[in-house]
Amino acid sequence: MNLKNIDSHFRFGDNWQSYAKIVDEDRIAEALKGLEKLIPADGLKAKQFLDIGCGSGLSMLAALRLGASNVKGVDIDQASVDTAHALLSHHAPGEQWQVEQASIFDLDPECFGLFDVVYSWGVLHHTGDMWSAISKAGALVKGNGVFIIALYHRTPSCNLWRIEKKFYAHTGKWQQWIIRCIYKAAFIAGLLSTGRNPFKYIPGYKGSRGMNWHHDVHDWLGGYPYESTTQSEIVPSLQNIGFEVVRIFQASTTRTGIFGAGCDEYVFRRK
Ligand SMILES: C[S@@+](CC[C@H](N)C(=O)[O-])C[C@H]1O[C@@H](n2cnc3c(N)ncnc32)[C@H](O)[C@@H]1O
Structure with a gap:
């Protein structure tokens, strides 16, 4: 194999x-x-x-x-x-x-x-x-x-994300946790700044094929190769x-x- x-x-x-x-x-x-x-x-x-x-x-x-x-x-x-x-x-x-x-x-x-x-x-x-x-x-x-x-x-950010993902995928659990916290905080700030309610967005994420936002964040940040x-x-x-x-x-x-x-x-x- x-x-x-x-x-x-x-x-x-x-x-x-x-x-x-x-x-x-x-x-x-x-x-x-x-x-x-x-x-x-x-x-x-x-x-x-x-x-x-x-x-x-x-x-x-x-x-x-x-x-x-x-x-x-x-x-x-x-x-x-x-x-x-x-x-x-x-x-x-x-x-x-x-x-x-x-x-x-x-x-x-x-x-x-x-x-x-x-x-x-x-x-x-x-x-x-x-x-x-x-x-x-x-x-x-x-x-x-x-x-x-x-x-x-x-997107224009793909190359930067590839670097981030390579790092995240190979680093320890604590470092991953810190990166996730930073990402989630920035994402929620982005939602608020565009008038969207995170308390609706995050539970409503289930509507994307039954997925879960927290698991998808981990998958997005670490999904390498990319x-x-x-x-x-x-x-x-x-x-x-x-x-x-x-x-x-x-x-x-x-x-x-x-x-x-x-x-x-x-x-x-x-x-
Ligand atoms: C982002 S997940 C998507 C999972 C699922 N298709 C879904 O939509 O929820 C990517 C999956 O592809 C698998 N994968 C990565 N490389 C692969 C390969 N060369 N052959 C088969 N599966 C692979 C990973 O182990 C992982 O489970």
């Missing part, structure tokens, strides 16, 4: 393990809404669904609830795999799902198979080689199948490897990216 560089990755799995403790039916309902937005109208009914970089396993659960016949998840981080396994064992016992530790760079369609829907939300930009990861993931999509990816929107891109790079690249655009949702990122970047969501179909 090609798990080289795993030590240089941020420990996403620990964060997912902590997040999974607060997953409830409300968060699951929000995850369902997030997935239905990307692939509406029974688009998952009786489909084989692959989640690359499955994290907590919440999207796998959402895919099962939306009618996928078989759901497979992979993640490079064993703690993510264990978390997804526990979440699915609890919420989807007896259903058709499997989860295993693997890197996208190991998934060869000849051995691993092809899928009706390949989904990779917020993952391929954390692999250390985003463009190869995109092409490896795309190669797992069946003819006429759907390819869903979410990738960080490029790359970002633009629609004008992604769309022609995917067209060149045989995909057509079905729909795109642009992230609500500030122009400067000073508080970070959101993920643009792309839905393609293999021609």
Whole structure:
């Protein structure tokens, strides 16, 4: 298994393990809404669904609830795999799902198979080689199948964030805690200065695919390796490897990216 560089990755799995403790039916309902937005109208009914970089396993659960016949998840981080396994064992016992530790760079369609829907939300930009990861993931999509990816929107602050993330991912827990406090204080000040109420914003964050602001802050500050891109790079690249655009949702990122970047969501179909 090609798990080289795993030590240089941020420990996403620990964060997912902590997040999974607060997953409830409300968060699951929000995850369902997030997935239905990307692939509406029974688009998952009786489909084989692959989640690359499955994290907590919440999207796998959402895919099962939306009618996928078989759901497979992979993640490079064993703690993510264990978390997804526990979440699915609890919420989807007896259903058709499997989860295993693997890197996208190991998934060869000849051995691993092809899928009706390949989904990779917020993952391929954390692999250390985003463009190869995109092409490896795309190669797992069946003819006429759907390819869903979410990738960080490029902003003028991306290079600074890459430095911060590299530091955060490799520093101690106390230093991480201090950086988180500074970031959260600045973010809340930013909300207040634009007339938004943090007491509404932070609990309301659940509306983003069932996520939690505090866990997402840790993920944002530490998510390394880090790359970002633009629609004008992604769309022609995917067209060149045989995909057509079905729909795109642009992230609500500030122009400067000073508080970070959101993920643009792309839905393609293999021609
Ligand atoms: C930001 S999290 C996103 C998790 C999940 N897709 C979601 O939307 O909640 C990124 C995940 O990608 C995984 N990951 C990073 N590099 C990977 C690789 N080369 N192959 C598979 N998974 C990878 C990480 O371990 C982590 O769980």
